[in-house]
Amino acid sequence: xxxxxxxxxxxxxxxxxxxxxxxxxxxxxxxxxxxxxxxxxxxxxxxxxxxxxxxxxxxxxxxxxxxxxxxxxxxxxxxxxxxxxxxxxxxxxxxxxxxxxxxxxxxxxxxxxxxxxxxxxxxxxxxxxxxxxxxxxxxxxxxxxxxxxxxxxxxxxxxxxxxxxxxxxxxxxxxxxxxxxxxxxxxxxxxxxxxxxxxxxxxxxxxxxxxxxxxxxxxxxxxxxxxxxxxxxxxxxxxxxxxxxxxxxxxxxxxxxxxxxxxxxxxxxxxxxxxxxxxxxxxxxxxxxxxxxxxxxxxxxxxxxxxxxxxxxxxxxxxxxxxxxxxxxxxxxxxxxxxxxxxxxxxxxxxxxxxxxxxxxxxxxxxxxxxxxxxxxxxxxxxxxxxxxxxxxxxxxxxxxxxxxxxxxxxxxxxxxxxxxxxxxxxxxxxxxxxxxxxxxxxxxxxxxxxxxxxx
Ligand code: TRP
Numbered sequence: 165x166x167x168x169x170x171x172x173x174x175x176x177x178x179x180x181x182x183x184x185x186x187x188x189x190x191x192x193x194x195x196x197x198x199x200x201x202x203x204x205x206x207x208x209x210x211x212x213x214x215x216x217x218x219x220x221x222x223x224x225x226x227x228x229x230x231x232x233x234x235x236x237x238x239x240x241x242x243x244x245x246x247x248x249x250x251x252x253x254x255x256x257x258x259x260x261x262x263x264x265x266x267x268x269x270x271x272x273x274x275x276x277x278x279x280x281x282x283x284x285x286x287x288x289x290x291x292x293x294x295x296x297x298x299x300x301x302x303x304x305x306x307x308x309x310x311x312x313x314x315x316x317x318x319x320x321x322x323x324x325x326x327x328x329x330x331x332x333x334x335x336x337x338x339x340x341x342x343x344x345x346x347x348x349x350x351x352x353x354x355x356x357x358x359x360x361x362x363x364x365x366x367x368x369x370x371x372x373x374x375x376x377x378x379x380x381x382x383x384x385x386x387x388x389x390x391x392x393x394x395x396x397x398x399x400x401x402x403x404x405x406x407x408x409x410x411x412x413x414x415x416x417x418x419x420x421x422x423x424x425x426x427x428x429x430x431x432x433x434x435x436x437x438x439x440x441x442x443x444x445x446x447x448x449x450x451x452x453x454x455x456x457x458x459x460x461x462x463x464x465x466x467x468x469x470x471x472x473x474x475x476x477x478x479x480x481x482x483x484x485x486x487x488x489x490x491x492x493x494x495x496x497x498x499x500x501x502x503x504x505x506x507x508x509x510x511x512x513x514x515x516x517x518x519x520x521x522x523x524x525x526x527x528x529x530x531x532x533x534x535x536x537x538x539x540x541x542x543x544x545x546x547x548x549x550x551x552x553x554x555x556x557x558x559x560x561x562x563x564x565x566x567x568x569x570x571x572x573x574x575x576x577x578x579x580x581x582x583x584x585x586x587x588x589x590x591x592x593x594x595x596x597x598x599x600x601x602x603x604x605x606x607x608x609x610x611x612x613x614x615x616x617x618x619x620x
Pocket of ligand 1: 392
């Protein structure tokens with residue numbers, strides 16, 4: 165960090181804020197939109213079990229690694245690696261790049277949730293009666309020449325407003341308000357879904373493991389989902405942890421964040437599947453549709469079949485908007501903190517530059533689903549290539565190198581200090597963590613990476 169001392173750097177007010185802010189990053193579209201769809205595709209309960217295993221075995225050690233790097237250096241992702249070991253600065257650049265590229269398509273989907281929220285408030289969502297009609301609406305909306313772009317832009321500008329307010333007044337304050345709101349809304353939705361007649365079929369689907377559906381692919385899908393959902397494999401948690409105060413217990417924070425993130429994913433599944441089975445949208449033989457379809461096609465049709473459907477739709481899409489916002493904030497912050505500290509820009513200027521670039525990239529990603537669908541990179545649209553490049557290549561590589569860095573290169577003394585491991589009796593925990601970071605995480609991540617490239 166040039167020209168600024170550590171003392172003048174923003175620090176979060178309390179330990180609770182650390183949990184809320186990091187959980188805000190972790191809880192996002194990944195939990196509410198992607199997790200239920202993936203669980204639906206991969207055998208419900210069996211996927212859930214694998215997912216939890218991935219969170220514990222790989223997710224937690226890596227989150228601790230990122231937290232330690234962030235708080236030990238108190239820098240943005242690039243500055244952090246540069247301070248700890250210059251030769252590893254490239255990993256910081258990879259992080260900022262991934263944040264930038266993920267944001268490109270994340271803003272587009274966030275924009276869709278905002279549009280659906282607006283339409284459920286105005287009542288236009290509830291006008292159709294078959295799932296096919298909803299499919300038509302969604303397809304037409306996605307390829308519309310400007311509407312999805314405008315909504316993505318509104319989302320970028322809202323995020324900008326919060327980021328420009330600063331770490332304490334913007335990010336911390338919004339997390340303290342938005343995270344409890346999200347939780348309450350989710351509990352209400354799940355409760356409502358569970359109270360619908362014959363909802364137990366949906367619960368069984370989500371909680372009863374059916375191992376006949378499990379293949380090596382399922383394991384990889386669970387792993388990728390765990391990483392995406394916990395916001396690890398790139399500098400998000402490094403950047404946020406750089407604002408944690410000295411009293412924050414990193415181990416406890418990581419466990420809290422992982423538990424909250426998993427509980428939210430589970431509740432999202434419970435808000436969706438029991439209601440969907442109850443309304444007869446899925447029969448047990450027919451597995452729910454994957455990808456964007458579940459949220460943007462199946463669910464609007466489902467809400468329409470309920471009493472007070474418009475209200476439930478509005479509440480659900482509000483939930484998605486809130487979840488998406490706390491995550492775009494964390495990604496926007498990675499790029500902003502980098503520009504602010506490494507390019508010596510003012511914070512507002514750095515946020516502004518990030519925002520202007522995002523307006524451009526999100527418009528490209530959004531239009532690539534319609535007007536610009538002929539612009540292809542290796543056969544993929546811009547939207548799909550951003551997704552593919554980050555999820556399948558850059559994030560696993562980022563996770564792999566982060567675990568190698570912290571396992572092998574990071575000073576043991578610093579790691580002990582950050583994790584609050586003192587004295588001999590506790591050394592077992594450190595040895596265990598190092599074993600995971602040195603061997604288990606790299607081997608598994610290498611396998612994921614090679615498999616993603618079709619080399620395994
Ligand atoms: N974890 C968020 C979600 O579940 C998305 C996200 C935010 C993310 N920051 C990230 C994913 C950093 C990967 C890396 O939707």
